[in-house]
Amino acid sequence: MTRPDHRVKGVDHAAFPTFDPAGTVRFYRDVLGFPVVHSICAVGWGPEDHPDFIHFFFDIGNDDRIAFFYYFGTEPFNTGPYNKTGRGDAYSAFGPEVPTYFIRSRHLAIHVDTYEDLIEYRRRLDASQWPVEMQIQHETIESIYTHDPNGYMVEITRAMRPVTPQEDLDANLTIDALLDVVAEPGPSLAKLLARKAELIVECAAQWELERAGHERP
Amino acid sequence: MTTLYVLDVPENTGVAKVAAEDPAVSVGRIGPYFEITASGAITIDRRATGCRHAVWYSAVAGVARDSRITQHDKNALRVEPV
Numbered sequence: 001m002t003r004p005d006h007r008v009k010g011v012d013h014a015a016f017p018t019f020d021p022a023g024t025v026r027f028y029r030d031v032l033g034f035p036v037v038h039s040i041c042a043v044g045w046g047p048e049d050h051p052d053f054i055h056f057f058f059d060i061g062n063d064d065r066i067a068f069f070y071y072f073g074t075e076p077f078n079t080g081p082y083n084k085t086g087r088g089d090a091y092s093a094f095g096p097e098v099p100t101y102f103i104r105s106r107h108l109a110i111h112v113d114t115y116e117d118l119i120e121y122r123r124r125l126d127a128s129q130w131p132v133e134m135q136i137q138h139e140t141i142e143s144i145y146t147h148d149p150n151g152y153m154v155e156i157t158r159a160m161r162p163v164t165p166q167e168d169l170d171a172n173l174t175i176d177a178l179l180d181v182v183a184e185p186g187p188s189l190a191k192l193l194a195r196k197a198e199l200i201v202e203c204a205a206q207w208e209l210e211r212a213g214h215e216r217p
Numbered sequence: 218m219t220t221l222y223v224l225d226v227p228e229n230t231g232v233a234k235v236a237a238e239d240p241a242v243s244v245g246r247i248g249p250y251f252e253i254t255a256s257g258a259i260t261i262d263r264r265a266t267g268c269r270h271a272v273w274y275s276a277v278a279g280v281a282r283d284s285r286i287t288q289h290d291k292n293a294l295r296v297e298p299v
Contacts, residue, residue, distance in 0.1 A: 138271045139228060161227065166249030170224045170278060190286065197279030200222050204248025 013057060013065040014108060016152060019090055021054070021070040023149030028066065031128040032121065034058035037065060060110050068150075089151030107153035109143065118144060118158045169207050173199045220281035221253040221296045231266035232276050232294075238265075250278055258297040260288075 018024045028034045038057035044050040051071040058066050076090065087094045087103060094103050112118050122144050125132050134145045143157040177196040181187040221236075223229050225246075233251040237244040242255045253259055263273050270291070280286055280296060288295035 136271070137269060139275055140226075164226060166224060167226060169249060173278075190280070193277060193280040193286075194282050197220065197222055197281045200247060200250055200279045204250055206248070208248040 010062060011060075011064040013067040015055075015067040015069060016150065017090055018068045018070050018150050019074070019076045020149045021056075021068070024068055024070075025056075027128070027130055027148050028058040031124055031130065033124070034060060034066070038067075062111075066108065089147075089153075091150075091152075104153055107145075107155050109155035109157050112156055112158045115142070115158060118142060118156060121156045165211065169204070173203065218281075219255045219257065219259050219284040219296050219298050221259055221277065221284065222247070222279035223251045223253060223276055224278045225249050225251055228268065228272040229276050231268055232261055235265045236261050256298075258287075258295060261294045263292060263294070 025036075029036055035058065036056060037059045040055040042053055042055065044052045051074050053072065054070045056068055056070070060066050087096075087098070087100075112121065122132050122135065125144070125146050130146045130148065132144045132146055134143075136143055136145075137160070140160050140163070141157045142160055143155045145153060145155050148154050173196055174192070177192045177199055178187075180195050181191045184191070223232050225233070229251070233244050233253065236242050236251075236253045236259060239255070239260070241257060242253060242259055245252045245254070266273070268276065273291075273294075274289070277286070277289070277294070283299050284296050285299050286294070287297050
């Protein structure tokens with residue numbers, strides 16, 4: 001199947017609301033050292049109930065940015081659960097029926113190149129009121145985690161080694177197998193691994209031959 | 218017949234190596250994958266592989282339809298004929 005060509009160039013900005021601009025600036029600018037690179041002071045326009053707001057941006061490297069909206073005169077909407085139990089953030093709140101793994105699934109991960117850089121950010125966070133909560137070696141990346149003043153989970157991560165071409169193949173076979181099993185009732189990991197085994201037999205040997213052909217001078 | 222596929226990346230080589238120590242188990246290749254086969258069960262001891270947990274619990278790439286995982290915990294991975 002021919003797919004559309006790939007033209008995008010990374011994250012322009014990922015935007016989040018904040019009710020705590022002072023804490024947000026302390027965390028991103030003063031603790032982490034992310035420069036303020038852009039801000040918009042806007043009178044509320046468009047929908048009649050839109051308040052005046054500040055939209056401000058921090059550089060997260062690679063010219064990518066994290067951005068926040070601060071709305072004047074607007075109180076937090078999720079005052080109960082977030083403030084009382086910490087289960088949620090400035091954007092959303094979760095009751096006791098929502099498992100923690102699910103709440104933690106949505107987060108922003110910011111890349112660093114080296115272990116030294118990771119530890120430098122760990123040092124900065126640990127010296128602040130937002131210390132690192134976890135440092136974990138995953139399969140091929142190592143990460144530190146904390147929550148920013150808005151309750152958003154932030155990860156900083158480094159690759160322990162480069163991703164190899166065979167991992168891209170494997171990822172594509174996983175996704176093909178996933179689409180096949182979610183199209184049927186009762187998807188499960190066991191069903192996915194069975195389907196993926198079939199795709200490995202169909203595709204993997206040929207892929208390696210084709211790749212060897214491409215690499216031949 | 219029991220067949221298990223494991224992607225050949227540095228983190229996973231211990232899995233194939235430990236599997237191959239069982240004389241009843243064969244470790245071959247298909248593309249970039251280890252193809253681990255046996256006529257009966259395949260059992261791989263996690264501690265012998267040296268895999269940390271995140272690697273261990275994501276090391277399996279595929280399990281043939283005539284085989285099934287009957288154990289995959291902190292101690293071992295066991296795959297048996299259906």
